[in-house]
Amino acid sequence: MAKVFIIILNWNGLHDTLECLDSVYGLDYPSFEVMVVDNGSSDDSVETIHSNFPQVVLIENKQNLGYTGGNNVGMRYALEHGADYVWLLNNDTVVDPDALAKLVDEAELSQEVGLVSPVIHFYESPEEVQFMGAYVDLLKFKISHICDQTELDCKIVQRNLTLWGTALLIKRSVVETVGFLSEKYFAYSEDCDYSLRALKQNFCAKIRLDARIFHKDSRSTGKQSPIQTFLRTRNTFFLWKDNMPWPRKFLLPGYYMGAVINSAKILSDEGNEKSFDACLDGFWAALNGRGGTYDLKFAIPSWLRIVFKFFVTWHPYFWVNLFKFNFRGIAMDISKKLNILA
Numbered sequence: 001m002a003k004v005f006i007i008i009l010n011w012n013g014l015h016d017t018l019e020c021l022d023s024v025y026g027l028d029y030p031s032f033e034v035m036v037v038d039n040g041s042s043d044d045s046v047e048t049i050h051s052n053f054p055q056v057v058l059i060e061n062k063q064n065l066g067y068t069g070g071n072n073v074g075m076r077y078a079l080e081h082g083a084d085y086v087w088l089l090n091n092d093t094v095v096d097p098d099a100l101a102k103l104v105d106e107a108e109l110s111q112e113v114g115l116v117s118p119v120i121h122f123y124e125s126p127e128e129v130q131f132m133g134a135y136v137d138l139l140k141f142k143i144s145h146i147c148d149q150t151e152l153d154c155k156i157v158q159r160n161l162t163l164w165g166t167a168l169l170i171k172r173s174v175v176e177t178v179g180f181l182s183e184k185y186f187a188y189s190e191d192c193d194y195s196l197r198a199l200k201q202n203f204c205a206k207i208r209l210d211a212r213i214f215h216k217d218s219r220s221t222g223k224q225s226p227i228q229t230f231l232r233t234r235n236t237f238f239l240w241k242d243n244m245p246w247p248r249k250f251l252l253p254g255y256y257m258g259a260v261i262n263s264a265k266i267l268s269d270e271g272n273e274k275s276f277d278a279c280l281d282g283f284w285a286a287l288n289g290r291g292g293t294y295d296l297k298f299a300i301p302s303w304l305r306i307v308f309k310f311f312v313t314w315h316p317y318f319w320v321n322l323f324k325f326n327f328r329g330i331a332m333d334i335s336k337k338l339n340i341l342a
Contacts, residue, residue, distance in 0.1 A: 002104055004032040004085045004169075005078035009070045011039040014048055016216065017091040021053050024089070029100040032087075033057060037074045039064045066186035066293060067165065075180055079172065086175070088168045092216035094123065095167070102211035103169045114174035114203030115195060117163040118211035130215055133207045134162045136196065138244055141255045143192065152207060161205045165191035167213045177201050182242070184291025188228070189235035196243045226278035229267070230294040233260060233282030238291070251325070256286070258323035264308065265316040280308050 006024055010017045017036065024034055035057040038046050050058055059073060071088055078086045085104065089095070096118075103116045120131040133146040135157045143162075146152050152161075165181075168191060178197045181190050195205055217223075237256050244252060260283045267276040277299075284300035285291075300308075311319045320326075 001029075001031040002084040002108065003082060004029065004087055004100060004104065005074070005081070005083040006032055006034045006087045006089055006100075007071055007074035007078065008034065008036050008089050008091050009039060009067060009074070010036055010041060010045050010049070010091050011064055011070075012041045012043050012045065013091050014041075014043055014045045017045065017049060018052060020089070020091050020093055020095075021049070021056065023094040025053075026097050027095065027100050028097045029104065032100065033081075035059065035074050035077065037061065037070045039066070039070045064293070066183070068181040068183045068185050068187065068190050071165075072180040072183065075170075075175060079175060084172050086170050086172075088165050088170065089213075090166045090215065092123075093167060094214045096212045099167075099211045099213055100169075102208050106206050106208045106211075107169060107171055110204075111173070112202065112204050113206055114171045114198050114201075115163050115205040116169040117205070117207055118167050118213050119207060119209055120164065120166055121212055121214050123214040123216040126214055130217065131164050131166070132209070133157075133205075134164075134192070136160050136162050136192065136243075138240075139248060141240060141248075141252075141259075146207075149209065152209075158204070160199065161207070162192045162195035162199075163205050163207070165194070166215055171203075174198050174201075174203055177203075182238075185235050185238060186231060186291065186293050188231045189239045193239050193242060224267070224272060224275055226274045227294045229263075229275040230278040230282040230285070233263065233279045234286040234290075237283075237286035254323040254325060256283075258320040261308075261311050261316050261323070262320050264312045268312050277305070280305055283308075 008017060008020060036049055037059045039061050040063040046058065046060055049056060059077065061070060061073060065073065075086050085107065087100065099118050103118060106116045107113050119129055122128045122130050131145065133152055135144045135146060146157065151157055178201055181194055185193065236259065240252055241249065260279065264276055264279045267279055280300045285298060290298055
């Protein structure tokens with residue numbers, strides 16, 4: 001049977017990783033090997049994992065290489081040791097026993113099937129679906145999450161389906177053709193980028209609807225934490241810039257500026273000042289093409305931070321519409337204000 005290397009990335013997430021490994025060793029697929037790539041953890045992850053699961057292939061990175069760098073280390077090892085598939089599996093997940101067998105079964109249906117994901121459910125609410133694919137519209141700067149099977153069956157969605165890296169099965173031929181994850185992303189949006197790169201090489205992505213895993217969500221960086229905000233803000237620009245057709249790239253700076261102002265406004269309203277600053281730093285890193293992790297040495301200049309705060313505090317939606325060239329939106333906004341004054 002096809003040999004699968006399961007790659008689990010760990011960074012100071014010992015409790016989650018141990019629970020994930022427990023579930024992985026309950027898989028009913030007969031031909032897999034488990035790797036844990038430790039991204040420079042400062043806790044006792046390495047010793048404890050080795051003690052509890054001596055059969056695991058354990059690779060220690062000296063520093064945090066991010067989701068992209070860490071998984072690339074694992075993928076290279078897997079390919080060098082005869083992997084037919086690699087399964088990138090977040091350490092904050094728990095898997096159904098039959099999940100891997102169903103994913104491989106889906107991938108084996110056709111040579112064109114290069115990427116397969118299970119349906120991802122919330123760990124805390126097991127019946128609630130978190131992810132079952134996303135549709136990318138490169139012309140409208142839009143990513144839409146699929147909500148039901150009817151949407152998933154739509155032909156245009158199937159041709160543009162992208163998958164999360166949470167539990168992503170990748171065929172060996174995809175890695176040999178497309179390459180590895182782009183390490184400038186560090187974390188977030190790299191999975192969407194990888195999906196789009198695979199689609200360009202005539203592979204297709206699939207969701208296996210009867211395969212399930214359960215995801216705890218944002219355990220490594222924390223929801224709306226400064227580092228997550230920075231990475232998501234910056235990587236949104238990288239994603240569109242790397243994959244947008246050339247004629248549309250001329251509109252990217254304006255759309256991106258509008259999106260950043262909108263996100264910064266929300267963070268400001270919530271009183272999340274640290275993430276507000278991280279959002280602006282992510283914007284600055286994007287414009288300068290600076291990949292990798294969040295480094296305050298390259299923060300946005302003070303004068304530009306003041307300008308941005310003006311945009312956010314003085315009628316932000318006017319600026320959002322202006323940068324997106326949405327003059328109809330500006331006209332409607334002005335009309336609405338005039339009606340209120342009247």
